[in-house]
Amino acid sequence: MSEKRHIQILDPRLANQISAGEVVERPASVVKELVENAIDAGSRRIEVELENGGARTIRVRDDGSGIGEADLPLALSRHATSKIVSLEELEGVASLGFRGEALASISSVARLELVSNTDEDPRSGWRVVAEGRRMEPRVTPAPHPRGTSVTVRDLFFNTPARRKFLRTEKTEFGHVEEAFRRQALSRFDIGWVLRHNHRTLHQLPPGDDPVAQERRLQSLLGKAFLENALHLDVEAGGLRLSGWVGLPTHSRAQADQQYFFVNGRVVRDRLVAHAIRQAYRDVLFHGRHPVFVLYLEVDPRVVDVNVHPTKHEVRFRDGRMVHDFLFSSLHRALGEARAGERGEHEDVPETPEVAESVREAAPTWQQQPMALPGQGERAGDGDRDRVTPDRVRAFMEGYRALHPEHEESLLTPQPAALAPGGSAAGVALEERRVSPATRAPRPAMPEKDATRAPPLGYAVAQLHGVYILSQTERGLVVVDMHAAHERIVYERMKTQVHGGALQAQPLLVPVSLAASSAEVATAEAEHDAFSRLGVELDVAGPETLLVRQVPVLLADADVEPLIRDMLADLERYGRSDRLEARINELLSTMACHGSVRANRQLGLEEMNALLRDMERTERSGQCNHGRPTWTEMSMKELDRLFMRGQ
Ligand SMILES: Nc1ncnc2c1ncn2[C@@H]1O[C@H](COP(=O)(O)OP(=O)(O)O)[C@@H](O)[C@H]1O
Ligand SMILES: [Mg+2]
Structure with a gap:
């Protein structure tokens, strides 16, 4: 040798x-x-x-x-x-x-x-x-x-x-x-400036205000990102989470467009990824990836960045707390996104000097191709989209003229005098002068601002027993009535089940589990967490666990893999939503069976009631399987289809 x-x-x-x-x-x-x-x-x-x-x-x-x-x-x-x-x-x-x-x-x-x-x-x-x-x-x-x-x-x-x-x-x-x-x-x-082979691809002026920030997001991630993102800013217990999260209906086939910064440093972290995935569970279509740009700020002393030479990984001193904070902040933000709402973004013009960027056109799945107001507009066309009280009133009158009987029963608890209405369907679409004398008394709207029509508008017709066609302030909305109803029923059942004490039921024959010492230790430490979820889990020996009780809804489920997964989650992340997820799965199946089926004729009242329910229900933009429940087309888009004004 x-x-x-x-x-x-x-x-x-x-x-x-x-x-x-x-x-x-x-x-x-x-x-x-x-x-x-x-x-x-x-x-x-x-x-x-x-x-x-x-x-x-x-x-x-x-x-x-x-x-x-x-x-x-x-x-x-x-x-x-x-x-x-x-x-x-x-x-x-x-x-x-x-x-x-x-x-x-x-x-x-x-x-x-x-x-x-x-x-x-x-x-x-x-x-x-x-x-x-x-x-x-x-x-x-x-x-x-x-x-x-x-x-x-x-x-x-x-x-x-x-x-x-x-x-x-x-x-x-x-x-x-x-x-x-x-x-x-x-x-x-x-x-910032980025040049390649003497071509300028990005030129990003500095600016910390919301408009400048969103302009930068738009030039780096594309218009669709911004149009389908919710802004959030949450602070609790010394942690602050801010940034943008994509609506569940704007998911992507790849896990690109996912940016997470800890104190300004971009990280790829398992704990963070898990918390985000959990927050999107139940609203994201299977196999799709959410988009987000999120900033977590923490005291530098509670996070270790010297884990790897590239510093892409971090270690939090209190991983559980961070996980909980991320999950609950995102879960709430996503839950608050109701049907008919979208991210409120200021008018964001493209920076003119930015050269066309090499952007991958990965297929995105978008709920509504809703243009930002004022964007790409022809000069002089701005008026139509502006919501003025006059416009809304004119619209309401048009609606009343179309459906006097429904207007009454749906919107006004006490009989109100009908305004001498406009002529026909076109009324709402014209810019019309309404003199104060002819204004109808304000209807009692299910909205804070009575001058605004409800976001999902008013039902006009049912199409092929499947869709509801609704006229809105901006144009029209089409709703998949089964998908929408399914989400409403599901959310209602979830609130009932998880809000009250979960009904649990002792197992006739307790299930015995061979467990590792780590699993036994977790079971002991997390005894209360299990009880709260309706699970009685006892330590029967140094390597044996005994499941004595599970929630009624899961009485027929295979408990062993469920308990093991829960133990692993609790050990690693400090919380497990597996049981909740399993119960939700069952509720989802039940909801699906309990919802309006296709081909049932709905009256206008029923359709409008469904639209109002959607506006009130959390996560109602997607059905339980993550498919969109509604889509909107603005007048501008309709005009474009018919080449009006071109
Ligand atoms: N662009 C720069 N402007 C000012 N100082 C710099 C710059 N780049 C490097 N330095 C100096 O050179 C040192 C070595 O840089 P580097 O090898 O990247 O190590 P580190 O960033 O870990 O300190 C830095 O600590 C800094 O003092
Ligand atoms: Mg350096």
Whole structure:
């Protein structure tokens, strides 16, 4: 065999190349590291420029603090950082970097040049490169505006094995763009530019106000994201969750468009993913993925970011609390989205200078192609969509004229005088002047604001025994009556079942489970949690559990796998909604059988009652299987179909 070698210290370049294996996988990882440095330097504007998918050139330019001449020789060495000096500081670290190895790693596997200036005078500045096996820094004067530019050429030129793993230019650039997207979503107060092969793909002005934020979301994630997202901002127990979550009906086939930031750092975390999945359970169509851009802010001392060199993973000191907080905040936000509502977004015009972006057109499944008011509108067409009290009253009159008898019984508890109505169906659609004298007394609407028609409008007809056609303020709505009713019945049953004490029933023959000691420990610790769910679970021996009682609804279910899954959930996440989920599954089946079937003729009162019920019911935008229950078409869209006004 080979002759025994002496122990030697690795030369710096080789040592850096080894650690580069962990952080520098492809151009996108270089971009991530360089941009994180630019953010840590307090930059207000960051430009990322690539050639050839980043394989040839990557340049990141910032206007941050710069690096002083005295510090420059150290910037490219390993374990050299300005961000922490002690372990205590690491525990509360707020900067994105702290390991002091990115620049050293990158410059060991590519030709890296850093030019920096801490001075306002653009004639000063210094350039540094690391040379040879010892990676000796060479510093020379080089003028540069205040800030830093790092240029990385010929990535992996000296590590052919790594270079072989680079994919096509398009694929590599796709990864870079994704990294850029994450960074740009992490800091709205910074202005961003992304260029590829001398083309500007993103130009994002800084801005922290809601309009600027949504404009950025729109240019990074597309219009559909914003039109189908709910905004939320929840704070409790030192945690704050804000951002946007997609409506369940706007799901995607891939789990892209999922961004989760913890203190400004993008993370992919199992606990977080689980909490989000649970929140969407019951409203998302099977196999589809929700979209979200969410920001969690926590005290840096209760989260450990030094779990992995790429820092994509985090560890929370109190994982249960975080899980609970995420789940309940999202669950509530999604539950509050009723039929007829949508995210309230300000008018978000596209930034004009943004070049067309390379956006994947992954198929989205959208409930309503509802245009934002004012968007893409022809000049002079703005009036029609504006909801003025006059318009609504005119509409109401039109409705009354059409259906005097239903108007009475549905909307006005006491008989009211009918206004001398308009002529026919077209009334509501015209801009009509209604003089005060002819105004009808306000009907008692099931709405806070009596000048607004209910969001789902008023039923006009039933189509083929399956759909309800309804006229709304904006146009028309079509409702799948079975799907809608199913959700209403289901939500009602859930409230009854989970609101009151769950009815439980002792098993005739207790089920004995062989269990691991960890499972036994969890069963003991979580005894109360099980009881609350109607499950009596006793420890019968060091490796045996006994199920004595389960909820009546699950009396015929196979309890063993259910209990095991619950134990695993409780151990890992501190809560289990499996039992609730199983009960809900049963309720869902029951609801399906209890709902209006197709081909039943409904009267207008019944249809309107269903529409009002939908408006009141949580999660009524989707049936129990996650399919949409209704869809809307605005007048503008109808006009477009008939090429009116073009
Ligand atoms: N764009 C930049 N602006 C100012 N200082 C920078 C920049 N990039 C790197 N530095 C300095 O170089 C040091 C080393 O960077 P790096 O190798 O990425 O390690 P880390 O970010 O973990 O400290 C940083 O601590 C910082 O002081
Ligand atoms: Mg760094």
